[in-house]
Amino acid sequence: MNFIEKKLAELHQYMPDQTALVDLDSFWERTVHLASQKPLNDRREQVTSLSPYMTTYKVTYEGYDQTTIHGWYILPNFVGVEARNLPCVVHYHGYHGSKSVPENYANWLMMGFAVFAMDVRGQGGETGNLLPQSYGMTKGWITQGLLAPEQSYYQAITVDALQALTWVKQQPEVDASRIVVAGASQGGGLALITSALSDIPCKVIADIPNMCHMDFGIFNSVGSLSEAASFVMTYPEHLQEVMRTLSYFDILNLTDRLTKPIFMSVGLKDPICQPETVFAVYNRITSPKEMHVYPFNGHHTSGDHFGKIIRFLRG
Numbered sequence: 001m002n003f004i005e006k007k008l009a010e011l012h013q014y015m016p017d018q019t020a021l022v023d024l025d026s027f028w029e030r031t032v033h034l035a036s037q038k039p040l041n042d043r044r045e046q047v048t049s050l051s052p053y054m055t056t057y058k059v060t061y062e063g064y065d066q067t068t069i070h071g072w073y074i075l076p077n078f079v080g081v082e083a084r085n086l087p088c089v090v091h092y093h094g095y096h097g098s099k100s101v102p103e104n105y106a107n108w109l110m111m112g113f114a115v116f117a118m119d120v121r122g123q124g125g126e127t128g129n130l131l132p133q134s135y136g137m138t139k140g141w142i143t144q145g146l147l148a149p150e151q152s153y154y155q156a157i158t159v160d161a162l163q164a165l166t167w168v169k170q171q172p173e174v175d176a177s178r179i180v181v182a183g184a185s186q187g188g189g190l191a192l193i194t195s196a197l198s199d200i201p202c203k204v205i206a207d208i209p210n211m212c213h214m215d216f217g218i219f220n221s222v223g224s225l226s227e228a229a230s231f232v233m234t235y236p237e238h239l240q241e242v243m244r245t246l247s248y249f250d251i252l253n254l255t256d257r258l259t260k261p262i263f264m265s266v267g268l269k270d271p272i273c274q275p276e277t278v279f280a281v282y283n284r285i286t287s288p289k290e291m292h293v294y295p296f297n298g299h300h301t302s303g304d305h306f307g308k309i310i311r312f313l314r315g
Contacts, residue, residue: 004268004295007268008268008293011275011276011279012279012283013283014276014279014280014283015280015283015284016213016216016252016276016280018252018253019215019243019247019250019252019253020247020253021244021247021248024247024248024253027149027248028197028248031155031158031159032162032197032198035063035064035159035162035163036166038062038163039062040061040062040163040166040167041061041062042059042060042061042062042167043059043060043061044057044058044059044073045057045058045059046058049074049102049103050102050103051103051106052077053076053077053078053106053109054074054075054076054077054102054103054106054109055074055075055076055077055083056072056073056074056075056102057072057073057074057075058070058071058072059071059072059073059116059167061163061164061167062163063121063156063159063160063161063162063163063164064121064131064155064156064157064159064160064163065130065131065156066130067121067127067128067129067130067131067156067160068127068128069118069119069121069127069160069163069164070099070118070119070125070126070127071099071116071117071118071119071164072099072101072102072105072115072116072117073114073115073116073168073171074102074105074109074114074115074116074117075109075114075173076109076110076112076113076114083173084172084173085173085174085175086112086113086114086173086174086175086178087112087113087114087174087175087178087179087180087313088113088114088115088116088168088171088174088175088178088179088180089108089113089114089115089116089179089180089181089182089205090116090117090118090164090165090168090179090180090181090182090194090201091105091108091115091116091117091118091182091183091187092118092120092161092181092182092183092186092187092188092190092191092194093117093119093120093123093125093183093186093187094183094184094185094186094187095120095123095140095185095186095210095223095224096123096124097120097123097124097125097186097187098119098120098123098124098125098126099117099118099119099125099126100117105117107306111310113180114171114173114174116164116167116168118160118161118164120157120160120161120186120190121156121157121160122141122153123141129141129144129156131144131145131151131153131156132145132151133145135147136234136235137231138227138230138231138234139227139230140224140227141153141227142154142224142225142227142228143227143228143230143231145245146228146231146241146242146245147238147241147242147245148241148245149244149245149248149249152245152249154211154245154246154248154249155248155249157190158190158193158194158197158249161190161193161194162194162197162198165179165181165194165198165200165201166200168200169200176200177202178202179200179201179202180201180202180203180204180205180313181194181195181201181203181204181205182204182205182206182207182309183205183206183207183209184207184208184209184301185207185208185209185210185223185272185273185299186210186211186224187207188205188206188207188208188209188210188264188273189206189209189210189211189212189251190211191204191205191206191209192204192206192209192211192212192251192254192258192262192281193211193249193251193254195258195260195262196251196254196255196257196258197254197257201260202260202261203260203261203262203263203312203313204258204260204261204262204263205263205309205312205313206262206263206264206265207264207265207301207305208265208266208267208270208272208273208278208299208300208301209251209264209273209278209281210223210224210225210272210273211249211250211251212250212251212252212273212277212278212280212281213250213252213276213277213280213281214246214247214249214250214252214277215243215246215247215250216274216276216277216280217273217274217277218232218242218243218246220274221271221272221273221274221277222271222272223271223272223273223299224272228242228246251281252280252281252284255281255284255285255286256284258285258287259287260287261287261288261289261312262285262287262288262289262290263289263290263292263308263309263312263313264278264281264282264289264290264291264292265291265292265293265294265301265305266278266279266282266291266292266293266294267294267296267297267298267299267300267301268293268294268295268296268297269295269296269297269298270297270298270299271298271299272298272299273299278291279291290312292305292308
């Protein structure tokens with residue numbers, strides 16, 4: 001057995017303790033119920049695209065609060081594809097990113113999928129953030145409200161992502177039984193947590209996902225969780241409150257809710273979403289699943305990765 005084989009064998013056996021508190025289920029039941037009662041106040045407006053082979057809509061809706069969430073809704077528009085009963089991928093972007101521009105989703109359109117891509121509040125897109133702030137923060141966004149799960153940034157972006165699914169399910173062009181959630185890094189974490197909390201997704205694409213085994217991540221990651229580590233470094237007296245808050249959004253504690261087929265990927269040299277965090281979640285999933293390992297990759301996939309995703313979705 002060579003080093004890489006041994007490393008993978010160890011990762012496939014990695015089963016750290018879950019950190020869920022007794023009120024985890026009630027917290028999410030309350031959160032999802034309140035979200036379901038809130039109107040979307042949505043708007044959908046067709047806009048001009050650079051390509052005649054796509055029909056593009058600018059979408060706004062309200063998610064967790066009154067923050068206007070911006071998104072793109074894009075339909076394939078070429079011979080052989082009718083704009084009805086379409087499968088749709090709901091795409092969540094990585095940390096610091098945005099919904100980008102419609103043309104960046106051409107690969108999905110060419111496969112016959114509709115696309116809904118949303119901004120994560122406050123980050124690199126058009127979407128602001130009206131979440132109240134009652135305590136200081138360190139750099140980035142995730143330390144907003146980090147002392148309690150209620151009204152935390154993680155709660156807000158999760159509900160925003162869930163409301164995106166609600167909006168997509170209502171669209172007349174979409175087959176509601178074929179809605180896929182997808183993303184990488186932060187987006188992979190949002191894909192997993194929305195699938196755990198909603199029965200709308202039929203399949204999940206979670207590439208190099210964040211929000212996994214977060215107690216390991218806050219200690220080791222150089223990514224977004226390093227912001228939480230910096231917060232605790234500044235306010236060491238709040239360590240237990242921070243760890244408590246993270247536990248509600250850690251996919252490791254929600255794996256029993258993951259029941260749909262899941263496609264995951266991992267880079268064995270990833271310093272942001274370390275392989276231990278990804279395998280900690282993957283090893284507890286009991287639904288149909290695939291793991292695609294890139295032994296020499298950091299925080300990225302490579303090769304014909306999109307082809308692997310499409311074959312998984314068609315399988």
